[in-house]
Amino acid sequence: MSMPAINLGRMPAVARSLVFGRSLRNLAALTAGCLMLGAALAEPATAEPFEGCPSNDIRARFEEFGRTGKMPPDMGAWLSNPKAQYIEPWKAFDNVYYVGICWVSAWAIRTSDGVVLIDTLHEPHVDQLIANLRRVGVDLAEIKYVLMTHGHFDHVGGAAKLKPLLPNAKFVMTQTGWNEAIEAAKKSEATPRPWSMIAQDVVAKGGDMIRVGDNSFGVEETPGHTHGTASYTYDVKDGAKTYRAITVGGLGLNAIENSKQVEEYIASIDKIAEQVKRPTNPVTVHLTTHPFSNGLTELREKVLARKAGEPNPLVDPKGLLEQLAYLRKGAEERLDAERKAGR
Numbered sequence: 001m002s003m004p005a006i007n008l009g010r011m012p013a014v015a016r017s018l019v020f021g022r023s024l025r026n027l028a029a030l031t032a033g034c035l036m037l038g039a040a041l042a043e044p045a046t047a048e049p050f051e052g053c054p055s056n057d058i059r060a061r062f063e064e065f066g067r068t069g070k071m072p073p074d075m076g077a078w079l080s081n082p083k084a085q086y087i088e089p090w091k092a093f094d095n096v097y098y099v100g101i102c103w104v105s106a107w108a109i110r111t112s113d114g115v116v117l118i119d120t121l122h123e124p125h126v127d128q129l130i131a132n133l134r135r136v137g138v139d140l141a142e143i144k145y146v147l148m149t150h151g152h153f154d155h156v157g158g159a160a161k162l163k164p165l166l167p168n169a170k171f172v173m174t175q176t177g178w179n180e181a182i183e184a185a186k187k188s189e190a191t192p193r194p195w196s197m198i199a200q201d202v203v204a205k206g207g208d209m210i211r212v213g214d215n216s217f218g219v220e221e222t223p224g225h226t227h228g229t230a231s232y233t234y235d236v237k238d239g240a241k242t243y244r245a246i247t248v249g250g251l252g253l254n255a256i257e258n259s260k261q262v263e264e265y266i267a268s269i270d271k272i273a274e275q276v277k278r279p280t281n282p283v284t285v286h287l288t289t290h291p292f293s294n295g296l297t298e299l300r301e302k303v304l305a306r307k308a309g310e311p312n313p314l315v316d317p318k319g320l321l322e323q324l325a326y327l328r329k330g331a332e333e334r335l336d337a338e339r340k341a342g343r
């Protein structure tokens with residue numbers, strides 16, 4: 001692999017404002033949907049709250065959700081509306097496609113020996129995921145691995161539909177991730193939006209390297225968002241250059257139980273930051289699990305509009321470190337609050 005020339009270009013203004021222009025207290029709302037949407041998704045449909053998947057507006061509404069604990073009905077309907085959630089799949093790097101929807105990501109990484117999919121979306125969006133994969137030229141039989149970040153329904157809820165359609169795929173998660181997913185699916189049976197989880201398949205451990213063709217997928221255990229959250233690193237290609245990317249498994253503090261879990265979160269953030277700062281083959285790209293968390297939908301426009309020879313705006317180690325520092329600050333505040341509450 002070639003050593004990439006690191007693009008130290010500044011984080012695009014839109015992404016910067018998304019990451020830094022909000023109250024730390026509401027950081028928990030970032031991926032709040034992970035935990036509490038089951039009931040909210042059953043709300044009756046009303047007018048669509050968003051046009052065009054604007055990250056700032058969506059994040060603001062998640063913050064409102066975080067403050068009140070109550071999903072606004074129009075938001076709940078929007079999350080479960082395939083038409084409103086539609087994002088045309090797009091090529092992020094020569095070997096990477098975004099195949100997710102507006103509010104939650106799925107990534108397809110092509111290797112010299114098949115395709116790796118990161119996360120599975122959730123119903124009623126799995127048909128769209130399948131259509132997106134086909135649209136970018138992925139035959140479902142080419143998928144060798146489905147790497148799942150953590151056991152919340154928006155990331156693993158699609159596994160049950162995908163499993164029988166992917167004859168050559170192994171589904172991968174940490175042991176704790178599997179436990180959490182299976183337990184969450186079981187609990188959902190009593191909610192208006194039940195979902196089911198596949199039986200445990202491959203168990204990944206921190207430090208594992210999953211080799212697929214010409215790529216290698218590093219497993220990092222990054223507990224905090226949930227106890228079993230994993231992040232994955234892999235090579236992304238842009239012309240003659242190769243960069244190391246990471247999909248950070250969980251960003252939000254919405255499923256925190258006690259101070260110990262926040263301590264784990266902070267340690268995970270530090271572990272990821274080390275990978276960005278290391279001198280050899282540093283991580284310089286963050287392919288997020290939730291587009292609104294770092295303005296991915298707007299970055300998409302910049303990626304698609306860029307001219308030959310221009311740097312890929314997704315290569316942004318400085319922006320990633322700033323995002324990690326911001327997440328760490330929010331976690332420190334949360335740690336204080338948890339300790340004061342005696343948890």
Ligand SMILES: [Zn+2]
Binds near residue numbers: 034035225
């Ligand atoms: Zn989650």
